[in-house]
Amino acid sequence: MTDMISRRGMTRRDLLARSAVAAGFAIGAGFVAAPDAAWAMEVEHLKPETMATLIQMARDIYPHDHVADAFYAAAVKGYDSADAAPMIEAGIAGLNAAAGGKGHASYLAMGWERDRVDILRSMESSGFFQTIRGGLVTGLYNQKAVWPLFGYEGESFSEGGYIERGFNDINWL
């Protein structure tokens, strides 16, 4: 996964100097990043905290422990647009309100996945949730860079198919 914005000014030291690390994200003015600067994303229309929460929400909907945040960030990056921002801000505000109702400072501040998922279940039929979930089906799983993490090999035509490359190589039956 390549960085989504220039690495300039995004060394670990720079990042930490310019951001607050919260719940696994480095959140600064106009950007969200991994605390180790493995990836970073500029946000133009969404509040950085909103994008960080959206990334967490994406992971809570489709949690794969062996898939890094960068892929979830890439999957929801498109919502950082003038058109989508009001809907996303409102939806994430709803998540935070629900978290507040359970005595948490914010959705991101909830330490246990099960507590966050409880909130998502309670809003499962909402348009906001279904938009995010539906978008992730392609946004996450149709990233070619994700496929090898699941063992999926994609196209094989360019290599002549599997006729000579293990179409029947199962050895445990």
Added chain:
Amino acid sequence: MTVPFDLTDDSVVVVIGTGAGGGVLANELAQKGVSVVALEAGGRYLPEDYVNDEWESFGQLAWLDARTTSGDWRVANDFSGLPAWIVKAVGGTTTHWAGASIRFQDHEWKAKTNYGEVQGANLLDWPIDPREMDDYYTKAENKLGVTRTGGREGLPGCNNYLVFEKGAKALGYKEVHTGRMAINSGEYDDRMACQQTGFCFQGCKWGAKWSAAYTDIPRGEATGNLEVREKAHVLRIEHNDEGKVTAVIYADADGNEQRQAARIVCVAGNSIESPRLLLNSASSMFPDGLANSSGQVGRNYMRHMTGSVYAVFDQPVKMWRGTTMAGIIQDESRHDPSRGFVGGYELETLALGLPFMAAFLDPGGWGREFTTALDSYENIAGMWIVGEDMPQETNRITLNNDVKDQYGMPAPNVHFDDHPNDVAMRNHAYQQGMAVYDAVGATRTFPTPPYPSTHNLGTNRMSENPRDGVVNRWGQTHDVANLFVSDGSQFTTGAAENPTLTIVALAIRQADHIAGEMSKGTI
């Protein structure tokens, strides 16, 4: 006369649609010297154009015009705007199909007689004797190069098949093999052998799978008797005061309306578009739609009883390697009411890539119950269930006047409710499918709901009595002598088998009939 034919040339047979029905019919007629104009709504894509990427290919080939859904089937909820997964391209859905090519069983031609009265089902016997089809099935198998027929060898079994076969045999199933497939196991008919590449649903880049796009269509064109007009979307059919059809109105590639005169019109737009076209062609003489005096146009929509079973194992399967549909269990295809339902079903292996697995394993599903399944993607094996569903008058294609397509025509609404027989059969099939995988040590199994329909059948059905259906035993409409239906919509009942071979056999038979009647001057 030679191609291109003039718009005013009223000697031509106009075939609407170029898939398994229309594409084959157009070529068979052209080979007999009949002048044919084939109007195809989609563009032309050949093996070099096919994309081995599930979503990208879907965007290239799928029929995505406006459609709506209703009824209790889960597709109406999960994929409300996509009732069917079929293709808009020259060659139609023969581009996308998996290649399974099996004949109806004799008893399935006479479902009403053999199954008896089934409450809520609109069963009817086909007005065709099964023996009448034997030679046409043989011709169809030779055209398609079907494996395990005509001396052609079976395909080798891929990983997904080997898991399936071992489980099937452990359960005592006897009719288990790599299928009768229109996919070359060796070179045949100027097409090469299968390279076990996967992506059969995205168009075979080797041309090893039969598709009308690169067989019947170019061969028909080579005769000089067939003109295929691409991106020609038919809007309605016109008729004269004598009740004969005279012309077809279509939107050309630029969206301009054109009028092609016709001596005969053959409708082969798949079981959603074909009845929609007849309904959209209503006139003062045919107020309920063309050829609809029976009221059966659009009714009895069948989609086969389907579902899938996926299973996770503790070791890799890599199901995507090799032919998408790589084998079959036929033991359950018999009619045996002791199982709690009439008719039967086939179990056929099926593999999906990661992107489609995410979309179809449990549509709408999320959270760890869902994602832990995908975490084991490499260790998953899969099969598809296809069985006979009951025709019901209320399962039907209607015009949705609230939704218009890009040409301003009312979109089709597809209404489907499962019949109790369909539900009982599906539950039985889920149990058997899961047992197959449990017998090989599955650690987890998934009874996966139906995908958008690939087998769309029955909406202009064939009947002996004009009161009961839309077309006669030749696919000729009961009401209009020079109007034919040439696709799966003429199916009286669906049988348990994948329908393409039967559609092709019926198209070859219909071509003989039409050419014969034309030379006799009777139509």
